Amino acid sequence: MSKRKISIEDIARRAGVSHSTVSRALRDNSLISPQVREEIKKIAREMNYVPNAVAQSLQNKRTNTIGVVVTSIADPFFAEVVEGIEQVARSAGLSVLLSTSHRDFEQELAAIDSFHRRRVDGILVADSRISKHHTQQLAQIAVPIVFLNSQTQELPEMFHIVTIDDFLGARLAVEHLVSLGHTSIGYLGVGDRSRSNHQRLEGYRIALKEAGVLPKTDWVALSDEEHGRTDDVAIAQQLLPELFKTGVTGIFCYNDMVAVGAMLACQELGISIPQDLSLVGFDGIALSRYVTPPLTTVCQPMLELGRSAMQMLLDLLQEKNVENLVLSPFLVQRGSSAELMANG
Amino acid sequence: MSKRKISIEDIARRAGVSHSTVSRALRDNSLISPQVREEIKKIAREMNYVPNAVAQSLQNKRTNTIGVVVTSIADPFFAEVVEGIEQVARSAGLSVLLSTSHRDFEQELAAIDSFHRRRVDGILVADSRISKHHTQQLAQIAVPIVFLNSQTQELPEMFHIVTIDDFLGARLAVEHLVSLGHTSIGYLGVGDRSRSNHQRLEGYRIALKEAGVLPKTDWVALSDEEHGRTDDVAIAQQLLPELFKTGVTGIFCYNDMVAVGAMLACQELGISIPQDLSLVGFDGIALSRYVTPPLTTVCQPMLELGRSAMQMLLDLLQEKNVENLVLSPFLVQRGSSAELMANG
């Protein structure tokens, strides 16, 4: 932004009109004679004029920009979500500012604050860690905020949410294993994703109960909070041996990366999948199709999640009424799950 | 940006000073008495003042924003690169505007143009399709542009570039196969990535030549341009059978996704890896570690690529002299490649 650029003043001077006439011409305002308009446009083109969006924003009180916070871009899940967001944003003429929170509360707030200063028109936050204590602070921002798969247990009513139905997803996974004859079914989870982990665990419990199975307490393996920062694959590799010893014949994993970790551990232990153990993942990232055996998993419509959230934000920007959205995951059966063997 | 926000005027009124004094206080200007400064800061805090970055940008001619164009965010390679960019940008206090080009020339230009209007301080373009015909147009932009792994054959000197050494990477791959005893080595490439594909193919040819092998023409399999838009996995699946028939015992694949496609095709044909065929990929995306067998691949330092490019941009913004950078890939040997069997 250093070098002096052509402004409407420059064009005005060259065209022998006032700068407001130029402004009108460029914006196709009706109160202007067609000839002058075309002439001005021609001059603008010749001078390589590029409108200054910063000045426009200051005047219009709109930046045509939205802010997006995700925990990590390198995570295939969020990458897909952001892809969906960007598609819709772009087709609506909005640019997206991207920031990462690394599941850290402070960083999330810092990102939102930065968006606030930049006066974005709206904000999208995935996997938010924000709690109701910050309601006040967020309310100040005065632009619509939509949360995607919020991890906060209870979010004030004033916020808008698009979530995946974790509870349903967990049930689909467990019911699938039950339908294959499994009754000893474990849950391999992670410690730090409060809401989604809880919901999936709850779905697991209810589904087992409905199948008439009383789950043993050691069928549920969760990493300590401390491991929260380590990667899911490693956590699962570490947790699987113990879990397998409890005699489970099927495991519902918190997500696909956890399932991959479980697979690796099984490989090392000589446990064959799905013969000795059936595995079900969650998310449906590309990777799940390419591991061996391909992973049976509960797919989240990731692109759709991003698209819907962005669409909701668009509606909010047009002051439409919107309702919170719960998207349904669906099971994709692949090679990692099979009928319980007689010797299971 | 709709609701009226607190401005320095409001604070000035409340503090009984002029707005310029407020501006000075808030910016820790030295020409101001400590008491007044603290008092003003206190009032600002009480009034929940959030500076308007748009107004600041208009005045300062700096937006503290950079624009990033990638072909796709959902691509694990670019996701990682963007992660690296964002890390460095954020620690330098810059926000990143993200846009996608989908390998499409027009979309790439549109994205850059949008950044130009928004007066970003600098631009990063990955996998650019821009040719020298657009030099003029890009020169207008007057902010530094750094290209990452540019796909353009010849880019004018005025542009800054960070690339991976594709040529070296290809040699590493082929030399690895040669060291395992392979002599009939194929190349499985894609049609549309002009530069990187050419470089890798060239590296493949040279390496073979140096090993004293005269490659048969049908050892090189490339998808038609038309398939350019399809995904790499599918292309490879389609191309592998023919390529295998030529009698190659090792294949260097354009990238990891191509290698995965090759693996899937082999599974279907009953070709076992690495016994019947050794496979080497390129990129080193996470996926490469989790397929079976794990993929031997030429790793690009993706995070580093993003970080270096962003660092170069930072240097450019400080008017430092920078030199184009070529990063070296490195081979990671895993299970998909092995010594040539006697019956190979």
Next chain:
DNA sequence: TTGAAAGCGCTAACAA
């Protein structure tokens, strides 16, 4: 140490 005033590049109300 502070205030008054100009100006960044644009839009829009009001006048002509």
Next chain:
DNA sequence: TTGTTAGCGCTTTCAA
């Protein structure tokens, strides 16, 4: 249909 003027919220001379 066009020009004049004010103002978006800020930084920065120049005077006081």
